[in-house]
Each structure stands twice: as structure tokens, then as C-alpha cells.
Amino acid sequence: MSDDETDPELLTLLRSSLGLGTDSPVDASPDTGVLGSALHIYNNSIDVAISMAGTRAAAALLYRQMQQRNYSTAAWRAHELHPKSNDAATADFIFTTDLLNFCFWSERGAAERFAVEYRGRRWTGYWSLVACLQCALDDVDVWGADIPITTPSFWRNEADCPDSLLHHVFRSATAEEMPLLRERIACLREASIVLSQSFASSVAVLIASASHSAAALVNVLAASFPCFNDVHRFEGREVRILKRAQIFVADLWAAFDGEGYGRFGDIDSITMFADYRVPQMLHYLGVLSYSPPLASHIRSLKPIPSGHAWEIQLRGNAIQAVELLKRQIHSAHPDAKINAILIDFFLYDAAKERERELERKRQFGGEGGEGGEEMPHHRTRSIWY
Numbered sequence: 001m002s003d004d005e006t007d008p009e010l011l012t013l014l015r016s017s018l019g020l021g022t023d024s025p026v027d028a029s030p031d032t033g034v035l036g037s038a039l040h041i042y043n044n045s046i047d048v049a050i051s052m053a054g055t056r057a058a059a060a061l062l063y064r065q066m067q068q069r070n071y072s073t074a075a076w077r078a079h080e081l082h083p084k085s086n087d088a089a090t091a092d093f094i095f096t097t098d099l100l101n102f103c104f105w106s107e108r109g110a111a112e113r114f115a116v117e118y119r120g121r122r123w124t125g126y127w128s129l130v131a132c133l134q135c136a137l138d139d140v141d142v143w144g145a146d147i148p149i150t151t152p153s154f155w156r157n158e159a160d161c162p163d164s165l166l167h168h169v170f171r172s173a174t175a176e177e178m179p180l181l182r183e184r185i186a187c188l189r190e191a192s193i194v195l196s197q198s199f200a201s202s203v204a205v206l207i208a209s210a211s212h213s214a215a216a217l218v219n220v221l222a223a224s225f226p227c228f229n230d231v232h233r234f235e236g237r238e239v240r241i242l243k244r245a246q247i248f249v250a251d252l253w254a255a256f257d258g259e260g261y262g263r264f265g266d267i268d269s270i271t272m273f274a275d276y277r278v279p280q281m282l283h284y285l286g287v288l289s290y291s292p293p294l295a296s297h298i299r300s301l302k303p304i305p306s307g308h309a310w311e312i313q314l315r316g317n318a319i320q321a322v323e324l325l326k327r328q329i330h331s332a333h334p335d336a337k338i339n340a341i342l343i344d345f346f347l348y349d350a351a352k353e354r355e356r357e358l359e360r361k362r363q364f365g366g367e368g369g370e371g372g373e374e375m376p377h378h379r380t381r382s383i384w385y
């Protein structure tokens with residue numbers, strides 16, 4: 001649903017983006033893929049809308065900023081915590097990360113929330129997970145040896161890899177335990193069994209099974225691993241979001257710069273990853289708008305149950321909005337080397353930058369708080385995102 005349907009130019013874009021066709025990821029028939037699901041959600045949403053004017057303005061801003069920063073897959077590799085080697089170990093690292101890459105938010109304040117100490121810094125959120133994995137792989141640990149935490153056969157069972165060891169790997173520097181730690185351990189155990197049964201316990205074999213097709217690899221993950229099968233029901237039909245399956249493919253593409261394990265002929269068929277950070281930024285930019293009941297619920301930091309219609313509307317419209325941003329950018333700049341993945345990465349990083357600005361302002365006052373002070377995100381405890 002759009003809250004200003006009068007914009008013919010963007011309506012044309014919307015219609016073309018709704019054409020779906022073969023660029024709808026993970027499907028043969030357009031209406032059963034992620035884009036088809038996002039379209040169904042968009043058409044049946046009453047609490048989340050996409051502003052055409054906001055989309056046009058945000059597309060111009062994003063393009064300008066991405067160009068200024070020469071934004072590319074290099075941003076992924078540039079982060080100090082991300083692996084740098086172009087080999088199977090990095091593919092294993094990314095699989096392990098995206099198997100567990102969900103829900104890090106906390107009800108506690110900045111000082112008490114789950115955090116990890118590594119390389120002389122405290123890491124929170126997504127980066128806390130990456131720091132845990134890097135720390136476990138480092139040289140001799142208090143456990144007496146480097147822990148092969150990114151080796152899938154290691155996670156198989158309690159005997160080889162007791163829960164107590166995993167609690168050590170994902171230990172907190174605060175009083176709060178890693179959110180949903182029990183669910184993360186279950187994901188590791190499940191994935192280890194599936195990989196051993198169907199992919200010779202090898203992430204490289206899993207990747208090779210898709211023959212360099214991004215959509216096929218997302219399909220294989222959704223079909224083989226229950227914990228990647230991010231599928232729900234909304235307004236009378238199944239909707240496929242597949243966030244962690246898609247971010248796994250995207251991270252491979254970025255980490256390997258489109259070569260080797262990251263080479264996919266159809267990488268532009270991957271959509272944004274419907275988490276809770278990018279919708280937050282899309283709302284801040286005026287692309288997404290919320291009904292008063294939903295806006296009030298989010299502002300009051302109340303949780304939304306997993307599977308609730310509001311959650312599905314937020315996730316589905318975020319996918320649709322990024323597709324529109326992508327098409328708006330390409331309409332104005334046909335040669336732009338920008339896809340939904342890079343827009344998503346950029347919006348996620350922008351959300352984190354803004355969060356840091358607001359935190360500095362809270363602590364030290366001063367600049368950085370212009371415009372909407374807070375940027376609350378929707379709060380759903382879910383293993384899907």
C-alpha cells in the first residue's frame with residue numbers, strides 16, 4: 001500500500017518491480033518467491049505503507065552517499081572482525097555466522113546489555129557474534145586449545161561439543177547472557193546433522209550444490225535446514241522471507257568479491273534481509289510509514305509476537321521498499337552498480353552509525369541528534385532475524 005499513490009513515475013517503477021518475472025529470487029513461479037511474498041504483503045498491509053515521495057527522496061540521498069563513499073563489497077571485507085582469507089575457512093565462518101545471525105537486542109541499558117570483550121573493545125549486537133567466533137578460533141584459549149567453532153562436524157553432539165563449551169564461546173562481558181543462546185545452540189546442532197547427512201559435513205559442498213546460482217542456494221538452505229526456512233502465513237497464503245538464507249549468500253558474495261565461493265550469476269535476484277535494523281532506517285528516512293497503533297506500539301518499546309501481522313507487514317514492506325529504491329536509483333542512473341544487497345548493507349551500517357551518534361549524544365550531549373531523536377525498531381524475539 002502506498003500513502004501517496006499519485007506519483008506516476010514511481011507507480012511505473014512499482015508496477016515494473018511488481019512484474020517479478022525471473023528476477024524474483026528462490027522460485028520458478030514468480031508469486032511464490034520472496035518478491036512475490038513481499039508484493040502480497042505490500043498489497044494487503046494496513047499498518048505499514050511505502051511513501052513514493054519518501055522513496056524518491058531516499059533513493060537520491062542513498063545514491064549520492066553511496067557514490068561519495070564509493071560503497072562496494074569492499075566495505076564487508078574492510079571490517080576488522082570479518083575474515084579476510086579467500087578460502088573454505090571463510091565460507092565456514094560465514095555459514096556459522098549467518099546460522100546464528102538473529103535477534104541481539106536487549107531490554108537492558110547500554111552498560112548492562114549482552115556484550116563481548118575482544119581485541120580490547122566491547123562488541124554488541126551482530127558484532128558480538130562475530131567477535132565470539134574470532135575469539136574462539138584464536139590461539140590457545142582458556143579451554144586449552146583453539147576451538148574449531150566454525151567446523152560443522154564439531155557441533156554435532158554434546159560429547160564432542162558440550163553446551164558448557166558453547167556457553168564459554170558465547171560468554172558475556174556483562175551480567176546478561178547472549179539473547180536466545182539455547183535457540184542458537186539448537187541451530188548449530190541441527191545444521192551439523194543436516195550437513196553430515198546431505199553435504200558431507202562440508203559448507204563448500206553445500207555451496208557447490210547450487211552451481212553458482214544465488215536463488216538455488218537460498219532454495220537449498222530453505223529446503224534442507226529448518227532453521228533457515230523463514231516462511232510464514234499472512235492474509236491467506238504462505239509468505240517466504242528467507243532472511244538468513246539470503247544474507248548468507250550475500251555475505252559470501254561480498255567476502256569473496258563475487259569470485260570463488262562468492263560467484264553467483266544471479267546475485268541481483270537476492271533481496272534485502274528483513275531484519276529489525278533496515279526497517280528502522282527506512283522509517284527514519286520517511287520511506288516506510290506506520291499506522292498510529294503500530295507507531296505507538298513501537299515507540300513504547302512493546303514487543304511484537306513472532307508471526308504477528310505487524311511483524312510480517314514490517315518485514316515484507318521493507319523488502320518491497322528496497323526493491324523500489326533499487327529501481328528508482330537505476331531509473332535515474334542506469335549504469336549504477338547497486339543492488340538490493342549493497343543498499344541493505346549501507347542502510348544497516350547507517351542505522352548503526354545513527355545509533356552510535358544518539359548514544360554519544362545521550363552520554364556527552366552536543367551534536368548529532370537533529371531530526372527524530374530516537375529511532376526505535378520493532379521488537380520481536382525470533383530466530384528468523
Ligand SMILES: Nc1nc2c(c(CN[C@H]3C=C[C@H](O)[C@@H]3O)cn2[C@@H]2O[C@H](COP(=O)(O)O)[C@@H](O)[C@H]2O)c(=O)[nH]1
Binds near residue numbers: 105125276352
Ligand atoms: N538487513 C541486515 N541485517 C543485518 C546486517 C548485519 C551485519 N552485516 C554486516 C555485513 C555487511 C554490512 O556492511 C554489515 O557491516 C546484521 N544484521 C541483522 O541486524 C540485527 C542485528 O542488529 P544489531 O543488534 O544492531 O547488531 C540482526 O537481526 C542481524 O541479523 C546487514 O548487513 N543487513
